[in-house]
Amino acid sequence: MNTIAILLAMVPVVFFISLLFEGIDRKIHARMQKRIGPPIIQPFYDFIKLFNKERIVPVTASSGIFTATPIIAAAAAILGASIPLASLTAETSVVGDLILILYLLAMSSVMVMVGGSSSGNPYGAIGFSRKMTMLIAYEMPMLISIVSVSLNCFSLAYYDIVSTQIRTKSLLAFTRPSMAVAAITFLLCIPATADVVPFDISEAKTEIIHGPLVEYGGPYLALVKLAKAASNFALTFLAMGLFFHLPALLGGYASVGLGAICLCLVTTLILLLLTITVPRTIFARLKIGQAFKFYWLIPLASSIMAVVLSILEL
Amino acid sequence: MVDKMDYTPLRIPLGPVHPALKEPISFRVTVRKEEIVDVDVQLGHVHRGIESLAESRNLIQTLYLVERICGICSHSHTTCFTQALEEIGGIKPSWRALYLRTLIFELERMHSHLFLLGIMAYEIGFDTLFMFTWHARENVLDLFEEITGNRIHHSMNTIGGVRWDLSLHMVEKINDSLKEMEKSIKYIEEVFQDKTVEERLCGVGVLGYNEARELCVVGPTARGSGVSMDIRRDYPYAAYSELKESFSVVLRNSADACARTEVRIFELFESINIIRTILDKLPNGAISTGISVLKLMSKIPEGETVSIVEAPRGELLYFVKTNGKEGLLRLKVRTPTIPNVLGLKPMLIGCEIADIPVTAASIDPCMACANRITVINQDKGEARVINWENLRRRGKKQ
Amino acid sequence: MRAAARSRIKSPWLFHLNTGSCAGCDIEIVAALTPRYDVERLGCILVGSPRHADVLLVTGPVTRQMLPRFVRVYEQVPEPKAVVAIGACATSGSPFIGSQMIEGPPDKIIPVDIYVAGCPPRPEAIVRGVVTAVKTKFG
Numbered sequence: 001m002n003t004i005a006i007l008l009a010m011v012p013v014v015f016f017i018s019l020l021f022e023g024i025d026r027k028i029h030a031r032m033q034k035r036i037g038p039p040i041i042q043p044f045y046d047f048i049k050l051f052n053k054e055r056i057v058p059v060t061a062s063s064g065i066f067t068a069t070p071i072i073a074a075a076a077a078i079l080g081a082s083i084p085l086a087s088l089t090a091e092t093s094v095v096g097d098l099i100l101i102l103y104l105l106a107m108s109s110v111m112v113m114v115g116g117s118s119s120g121n122p123y124g125a126i127g128f129s130r131k132m133t134m135l136i137a138y139e140m141p142m143l144i145s146i147v148s149v150s151l152n153c154f155s156l157a158y159y160d161i162v163s164t165q166i167r168t169k170s171l172l173a174f175t176r177p178s179m180a181v182a183a184i185t186f187l188l189c190i191p192a193t194a195d196v197v198p199f200d201i202s203e204a205k206t207e208i209i210h211g212p213l214v215e216y217g218g219p220y221l222a223l224v225k226l227a228k229a230a231s232n233f234a235l236t237f238l239a240m241g242l243f244f245h246l247p248a249l250l251g252g253y254a255s256v257g258l259g260a261i262c263l264c265l266v267t268t269l270i271l272l273l274l275t276i277t278v279p280r281t282i283f284a285r286l287k288i289g290q291a292f293k294f295y296w297l298i299p300l301a302s303s304i305m306a307v308v309l310s311i312l313e314l
Numbered sequence: 315m316v317d318k319m320d321y322t323p324l325r326i327p328l329g330p331v332h333p334a335l336k337e338p339i340s341f342r343v344t345v346r347k348e349e350i351v352d353v354d355v356q357l358g359h360v361h362r363g364i365e366s367l368a369e370s371r372n373l374i375q376t377l378y379l380v381e382r383i384c385g386i387c388s389h390s391h392t393t394c395f396t397q398a399l400e401e402i403g404g405i406k407p408s409w410r411a412l413y414l415r416t417l418i419f420e421l422e423r424m425h426s427h428l429f430l431l432g433i434m435a436y437e438i439g440f441d442t443l444f445m446f447t448w449h450a451r452e453n454v455l456d457l458f459e460e461i462t463g464n465r466i467h468h469s470m471n472t473i474g475g476v477r478w479d480l481s482l483h484m485v486e487k488i489n490d491s492l493k494e495m496e497k498s499i500k501y502i503e504e505v506f507q508d509k510t511v512e513e514r515l516c517g518v519g520v521l522g523y524n525e526a527r528e529l530c531v532v533g534p535t536a537r538g539s540g541v542s543m544d545i546r547r548d549y550p551y552a553a554y555s556e557l558k559e560s561f562s563v564v565l566r567n568s569a570d571a572c573a574r575t576e577v578r579i580f581e582l583f584e585s586i587n588i589i590r591t592i593l594d595k596l597p598n599g600a601i602s603t604g605i606s607v608l609k610l611m612s613k614i615p616e617g618e619t620v621s622i623v624e625a626p627r628g629e630l631l632y633f634v635k636t637n638g639k640e641g642l643l644r645l646k647v648r649t650p651t652i653p654n655v656l657g658l659k660p661m662l663i664g665c666e667i668a669d670i671p672v673t674a675a676s677i678d679p680c681m682a683c684a685n686r687i688t689v690i691n692q693d694k695g696e697a698r699v700i701n702w703e704n705l706r707r708r709g710k711k712q
Numbered sequence: 713m714r715a716a717a718r719s720r721i722k723s724p725w726l727f728h729l730n731t732g733s734c735a736g737c738d739i740e741i742v743a744a745l746t747p748r749y750d751v752e753r754l755g756c757i758l759v760g761s762p763r764h765a766d767v768l769l770v771t772g773p774v775t776r777q778m779l780p781r782f783v784r785v786y787e788q789v790p791e792p793k794a795v796v797a798i799g800a801c802a803t804s805g806s807p808f809i810g811s812q813m814i815e816g817p818p819d820k821i822i823p824v825d826i827y828v829a830g831c832p833p834r835p836e837a838i839v840r841g842v843v844t845a846v847k848t849k850f851g
Contacts, residue, residue: 200439284510287668288666
């Protein structure tokens with residue numbers, strides 16, 4: 001019961017931190033474009049404003065699915081982010097393992113797409129089909145790289161992998177070649193999971209008017225945006241914990257506790273800037289065929305290589 | 315054959331209200347999977363009845379009306395109109411006035427091409443390049459403001475000359491600005507050769523040489539397909555007859571969106587050369603005839619003429635028929651976007667949905683310029699489009 | 713309610729609707745996003761769908777073809793909303809008044825809150841118009 005209490009206590013923390021990280025992402029993105037950019041707490045203003053707008057459900061939408069899916073998406077994403085954070089705080093495995101976390105994050109994005117396509121707008125349908133294609137492209141390399149990590153550490157639980165790093169006082173990505181390859185694959189899959197340029201094909205603003213989000217307004221949009229922010233935070237936090245758990249290098253009492261968690265959050269922020277903000281600023285959007293080809297060529301090949309190297313114990 | 319049975323075509327409406335299109339234009343696109351099989355372009359949302367308004371106003375009022383046909387190429391419209399009036403009235407502006415007209419013309423070409431490069435980057439999702447290009451464009455708008463007083467809609471032209479003069483201090487300022495802009499444009503050219511941008515632009519929206527000639531597309535759209543036509547070289551107007559050595563016509567052969575973008579980037583460099591030559595060779599003299607413009611207006615007799623200029627988007631043609639009493643009998647405006655929009659259908663067939671904004675932006679549509687009406691017979695409920703043969707017959711009768 | 717009002721002022725999302733203008737005002741609106749004027753530091757974003765918007769920026773005299781779409785987009789924007797008419801055409805229809813194709817300036821059709829004069833107005837004037845609309849309507 002103790003772990004469940006910690007998990008629930010982490011929910012407002014995740015809410016606060018994921019919106020804050022989104023604000024920092026927007027600020028850095030603007031600065032890279034020679035602009036000043038919004039204040040860091042802008043996403044909080046956006047969230048409160050959207051919650052106070054009129055609730056509109058289009059006539060052509062199936063209103064049950066349309067209104068329920070943003071709530072499910074936001075809940076799944078926040079839970080998926082709370083589990084690793086709660087595991088680190090409680091210093092033990094909480095609720096589930098990596099497969100559960102990745103499932104919750106995948107469900108969150110799929111729920112947004114389903115809700116968008118249930119709106120009856122043709123742009124929603126196109127966005128839905130594009131997202132399904134992208135899902136096939138990026139989920140496989142991500143899952144296979146997780147398989148290689150679990151083969152290496154003989155466990156699928158998040159906290160076991162973190163404690164392996166603490167015990168051996170090293171970052172998992174730098175221990176073996178197979179882990180380095182797995183880390184690179186996982187980081188390459190993050191832009192597509194987070195729906196940022198160059199892979200934000202399912203929500204392209206200039207092509208299909210935000211895709212599935214076109215008919216969402218008011219509180220529903222607020223929940224969808226929260227789901228995205230929480231999902232981004234969860235992915236980068238996962239990448240940090242699995243491959244780059246920095247407090248492990250400090251050893252002893254410094255590797256656990258509040259200070260360690262702050263160091264984790266700072267590392268998560270740096271990873272977020274590297275994998276989400278920088279590609280968003282320096283690349284153009286790809287087409288669905290080109291993105292699919294990219295993901296089936298490079299990350300898939302490297303993830304299979306990581307598994308093979310893990311089996312060979314390299 | 316298998317495709318036709320498996321997927322039913324989906325009709326997607328694009329516009330008239332769409333974030334990719336700053337102006338209202340309607341595409342009805344029929345898609346199978348993600349491939350486009352048919353495009354129906356519907357214009358007419360910006361139709362304001364300018365030609366019929368011009369018939370009830372006097373010449374000076376029409377000058378200001380014509381300027382507001384389009385915000386991006388406004389100086390081209392006024393130049394064409396004043397050229398027509400000056401030809402009918404036998405008024406010859408001084409060489410200094412002609413040089414200043416050409417200077418603003420070329421600055422407008424630069425601002426329009428930078429505008430379009432930013433929009434192309436925005437369409438492919440590359441916001442950073444959009445910000446950089448429009449930041450460079452602000453230099454040109456600053457120059458406009460210092461010379462003429464406004465960033466857009468400069469009202470530089472008047473019958474018989476121009477309204478604002480250039481001081482020596484301004485000449486130096488323009489030269490310094492041009493040096494800065496050359497550096498920015500070189501950087502923008504490099505970024506446009508980035509891998510992700512190339513993937514989006516190359517091979518998209520191909521319009522072959524023969525098709526381009528048949529559809530009579532004009533401007534950079536035609537020059538990107540290898541058709542060598544440029545009114546500045548072929549039928550020189552304003553001061554271009556003395557500036558022939560300072561620029562060359564930029565041609566490309568690959569006929570896709572990438573070629574059209576390259577044509578525009580290199581035309582920016584050519585414009586910089588022309589402006590530098592103009593500032594070197596600027597003759598002294600008065601900038602206008604000295605006679606009050608109301609008197610000039612009353613001196614313009616009855617007559618008709620055709621005037622052509624090379625607007626940033628292509629060939630702009632005006633047919634002006636005056637009635638000798640300070641008014642117009644007929645004003646006909648044929649803007650470059652009208653033939654260019656016809657080129658969209660062969661360009662888009664076979665492309666994907668993701669290519670629609672890129673292709674539409676690469677022909678640089680200026681919808682405000684390009685609106686005509688189709689005659690619809692309300693009783694029969696059918697749209698009657700007058701074809702080429704009937705048009706020629708009607709023209710010969712009248 | 714103070715938090716709700718403050719957040720509406722701090723995060724106005726703009727939707728730009730061209731009802732038949734010459735594109736002069738539209739390019740000044742887009743120029744307000746660029747680094748020199750940077751309207752995003754006030755929290756404004758140019759959104760793609762009217763359902764996401766708070767402020768509707770209208771340009772152009774309303775042409776006959778755009779009239780039904782204009783009304784429909786206005787109804788799609790959720791409450792609370794503000795309408796800003798930008799440019800001389802949207803304020804009074806000039807210089808196209810007298811044409812058969814113009815249904816009149818926008819305020820004949822929908823309630824307009826703020827008018828920004830100019831042909832076209834500078835980006836700074838547009839930003840000021842948006843800020844005034846947001847403060848008076850939502851504050």
